[in-house]
Amino acid sequence: MISASVFLNINNVPEKELVAIILYISLFFIIVAVALIIFFYFSRKKIIQKELEKIELILRYQKEQLHAIIVTQEEERKRIAQDLHDDISSKLNIVSLNTHLLSAPNLTESETAEITDNIINLTNKALDNSRKIAHNLLPPVFEKFGLHAGIEELCEEFESSKSVKTHYKNEIDFHDKDIDRHLHVFRILQELMNNSLRHGKATQIWISFFYNEGINTCNYEDNGIGFDGSNAENQKGLGMKNIDSRISFLEGTIEIKSEINNGIAVNFTF
Structure with missing residues (x-):
């Protein structure tokens, strides 16, 4: 009954009005289709633009790392x-x-x-x-006995200056097969300790290695003069760029916290 009524109503509509209705409906669908096409086009363009910006940032970061390595x-x-x-x-x-x-x-x-x-x-x-x-260039102890012995000797060398006391604790069994990667860890600590002594005027340094959720982790702290950690410029020196490049090679992460007159705290994974 309903379909027959609708059919009769359509039949009662004048031909010109019917054509106009069909045109309006067609125009509506065309506008909707064009709007959707434009929307998807600009959405896709925006996504591509963001991807390109992301790639550009990655390439710029890699370029800065490479430059830091070359300069170092x-x-x-x-x-x-x-x-x-x-x-x-x-x-x-x-x-x-x-x-x-x-x-x-x-x-x-x-x-x-x-x-x-x-x-x-x-x-x-x-x-x-x-x-x-x-x-x-390459400490003999590190080459012969590995990272643990190399860090112990490094701490002894710094303590021989009589100006700093080191506290080293290790819960990780470093494998000899990873010695090439461990050299980067050694150089990171060497850079951090040099900065603590030369710039931070630290008298105490704490180094600890442990597993954290199956990931090799190192905590490093000193009691030096520190710096303003909220200022990104303070973390853009050549030494820090060198550390960043080594962390990138190790496929790890690094977090640095510091406050003026409150030392520095560094946590990195590898």
């Missing part, structure tokens, strides 16, 4: 070259001069003995300095 490597090369020139080269030059003096005529026995002693002393000093340079 260049600085390290300059330091090594300076050490070789100032310590090793200069001492070997003096050894060479003393060696030529031994060939001089009419040398007394005491003069010969004195020149020989000078050569031996300078050679020993050159050897000691060359060992120190090699030690800075």
